[in-house]
Amino acid sequence: MRVRLDISYAGTDFSGWARQPGGRRTVQQEIEDALGVVTRTGRTFELTVAGRTDAGVHARGQVAHADLPRELWAGHGEHLVRRLAGRLPKDVRVWRAAPAPPHFDARFSATHRRYAYRVTDHPGGVDPLLRDHVLWHNHPLDEAAMNEAAGALLGEHDFAAYCRRREGATTIRTLRELRWERRPDGVLEATVVADAFCHNMVRSLVGAMLFVGDGHRSPEWPGRVLAARVRDSAVHVVRPHGLTLEEVGYPPDELLATRNRESRNRRTLPAAVPAAGCC
Numbered sequence: 001m002r003v004r005l006d007i008s009y010a011g012t013d014f015s016g017w018a019r020q021p022g023g024r025r026t027v028q029q030e031i032e033d034a035l036g037v038v039t040r041t042g043r044t045f046e047l048t049v050a051g052r053t054d055a056g057v058h059a060r061g062q063v064a065h066a067d068l069p070r071e072l073w074a075g076h077g078e079h080l081v082r083r084l085a086g087r088l089p090k091d092v093r094v095w096r097a098a099p100a101p102p103h104f105d106a107r108f109s110a111t112h113r114r115y116a117y118r119v120t121d122h123p124g125g126v127d128p129l130l131r132d133h134v135l136w137h138n139h140p141l142d143e144a145a146m147n148e149a150a151g152a153l154l155g156e157h158d159f160a161a162y163c164r165r166r167e168g169a170t171t172i173r174t175l176r177e178l179r180w181e182r183r184p185d186g187v188l189e190a191t192v193v194a195d196a197f198c199h200n201m202v203r204s205l206v207g208a209m210l211f212v213g214d215g216h217r218s219p220e221w222p223g224r225v226l227a228a229r230v231r232d233s234a235v236h237v238v239r240p241h242g243l244t245l246e247e248v249g250y251p252p253d254e255l256l257a258t259r260n261r262e263s264r265n266r267r268t269l270p271a272a273v274p275a276a277g278c279c
Contacts, residue, residue, distance in 0.1 A: 152223030
């Protein structure tokens, strides 16, 4: 039977989500190893995750699934969360483990992922208590200019200029939300929502916004970069520690199968959309 796991972790000491050769520490390995111990099977129940995070990236609302024997769930399911809490290291938690509805897939059923990126422009730097979660930008930032720039990036586009290309993978995504707010403590927080993200997309978008916010580029520049569809050396991929996966969204249970099929389709832009992109 398929079990959904709701997970959070501090990414500081992890080499990302996915298992890696060479013994590097990853979130997937920690949870899979703990599952084998607390179920007293010694087996590896492979996890499928909503979104693989890079080294140093945090998660508050990560989702994964595992396929477990029904008899194992019957014997351990009620106590699984508590037992995992006793086995897992302190920088990763499983908050919920529950039977998934029919057709649920942590990756392909997802309708959106919401990330937050946090940065401070305080001349004194980052609050030491927030140092693992907030980037310091050593120039004053104009959030109004960054929000103006964000408008040209919303919608469905080819984000090749803001992604690290992978063989055979599309870079077409639908960016639903990109906005900046300054919190009462002075930290600037970006909310970034899309149906899915390609590799380095969020951190590249943030890098472009910071160049606008500190006056090095005009608010129109990120849109021109998007339209060019090629990597621009001026777009910096900001450091990972300011990034947190906050939420993964799913449709109602009765729409899961349809969503799975849609997610597996390779996307192309409509022929009526000019090659330069958008708006």
